[in-house]
Amino acid sequence: MLGKTANGLFWMYRYLERAENTARLIETGQRIALTRLEDRDEEWSSVLQSGGVLNAYTQANEAVAKDTAIDWMLRSKANPSSVLSCIETTRQNARLVRAALTGEVWEAINAAYMDARNLLSRRVGERDLPNVLRSLRQSTALVRGMTHGTMMRNEVYDFARIGTFLERGDNTARILDVKYYVLLPSAGSVGSSIDNVQWETILRSLSARGGFRMEYGHGAGPREITQYLILDKRMPRSLAFCASKLCDNLRYLHGGTRKQMPSLQQVSQLERKYLKHDVQAIFDYGLHEFVQEILDQLSEISKQIEIDFRFYE
């Protein structure tokens, strides 16, 4: 496969994943804003920060306000991580790698793009927001489904998966990075159940509420949430899950015969060193420091993959 194609696939699926993550963040922010009485705009700052777009937002806009924040994350062309920008970038990359995709995947991404352009052609009012977000998530989910159902399990698929899980791990880590303080044992005074709004925000933004409830019921607290989002390998957005998928797909690319490339070594090390502990060790180390190191490592791994697989030269 061409290095350029690997590059296109990697970014196509990173942006597809990011489109979904951003949509989910908006959904969460809106939900929290509607169910809380005070500090509404502050919550949007935190949402923007979780999406990694707070700095750009404050440069382009005045104060953080709900409508502007939603618009910025949903459809701003100036924001490369807005849902619309992400879907456009996904399709642009899909066009680049068109010959590597099945017709089904291509048509699904093309349809998602047309839907998004249509749904997001103007500001979305509060009343329409839930439906618009649902449609967007469905059309991107169709791309993922078609990928899963029609693509050969070869290196094309591996790069699609690597992009997906790198982005997903990065997203989970970023949400933890912004909200870490509510998970610290010392902060456990606010509430004692899952009803705690802050905990709910975290779980919602990672589509983790249902799974968590099933596993822990209603009596669990920050310790269990941390365990679940970082170390639980059954949770499809946990750091451990993402790292293990990255490892698998990089290993498939090696085909077992060649000497390990630096990117695979880095991911294996990330898994071994950070994601095999129990949760107490993470608290002892410092949750914030821990998450920041993971973020740094993920960024290094991304760069190393570009080099190892000749994305650019």
Place this chain on the structure above:
Amino acid sequence: MTNSSTFDEMLGHDDSVRTPYKRFNEWFCGEDAARLRSKQREADTLFRLTGITFNVYGRSEAEERLIPFDIIPRIISGSEWYRLSRGIDQRVRAINAFIHDIYHKQEIVKAGRVPVEMISRNEAFLPEMIGVNPPGGIYTHIVGIDLVRTGPGDFYVLEDNARTPSGVSYMLENRETMLQMFPELFSQNRVQPVQNYPVNLRRSLAASAPDQTQNEPVVAVLTPGIFNSAYFEHAFLADQMGVELVEGHDLKVENGRVAMRTTRGYKPIDVLYRRVDDEFLDPLNFNPESQLGVPGIMDVYRAGGVTIANAPGTGIADDKAIYSYMPEIVEFYTGERPLLKNVPTYRCSEADGLQYVLDNLAELVVKEVHGSGGYGMLIGPTSSKKELETFRAKLKARPGNYIAQPTLSLSTVPIFSRAGLAPRHVDLRPFVLVSPAGVKVTPGGLTRVALKKGSLVVNSSQGGGTKDTWVLED
């Protein structure tokens, strides 16, 4: 009603349904107009979904557009096609022999059949190709012959496309769309298939690989990139052939081979189906500013290390001035009488020709010798006085840049309009594959149709549409 001087392919000259259209007409008469209108919309949705779009140069807003598709097929009988395809076969063989001769002994010039300045002063003549022997002796691996029709048995070649003819993806997608929308039509009519084109293209390219190629030849499609107007087609063909789609920056010359950068290092290519113009192919040998090509690829090519399809320098055979010599060219190389007719052509480079054209401008179509896409041409009968005068000045300033032809009474085929069937002018571009194993003409081709009533301009960039083209099994 059709204008009696215009030949309608469905209704002839006298409004009686012609044989190839009989079955189709029965079906059509039993159809409900509202259902067909909804089918027409369905077709547009299908095209949007498959993303079969083209980019229009010079328009920033609508960066991708659909070519309008009309649901009424254009139908050609098997016997009509047989005669046509023999003529196409003959013409394509002659073109290939002509190009070989031009870059070698120039016998046709020595024989006085084509003037030497037509070659030596021709912008499309590539001195770098002199004496080069392309693998398998093939110059034009893919050819598109543009045909127009004026009567039941009267076909004319309007233009030979010997560089990088485009549009084949529309031929294939049009058929795919018709199959999805009207399967019953294909049960009722025996339509010769076109779907093998990508397989045949790959075989044909592989058969043209350099002699020393040992394993299954590695084929790749070279595109100028995602912003090119025909990018969709490049990606489509690469996908359908199952080969890599590369850009100049994916390639380099290494150990005397052209190689592409894969995730596991550089891999040599045997056959490059390039959709990049000669000028941009190699910054070392041609345009030094080119970002689209591969530095040094011409040196590899000249040494026989790679097949470039079509070969560089084939443009010499498809400019519109050489076109006027095609009857001589066909006779000279095949020893046969040309089976396909040429449109009478006046060369403005010659004093007599120029005078005639200036005197009769309002009746003629004037084209740039190197133009394409319907740009820069004048259609005398439909032009205003002012347009004629402006063009007259252009002609006098650069006569050698133009040729002129009489306006032919192009045939019409009905389109499905709001008012039902309505005749519109059409042309036809069949696609031809050439390899050492032989010439293969795909039955059918791309029918382009001028959607505006009375218009003769079928180019997609100028508001033309397309139709599925059927060749029936008689």
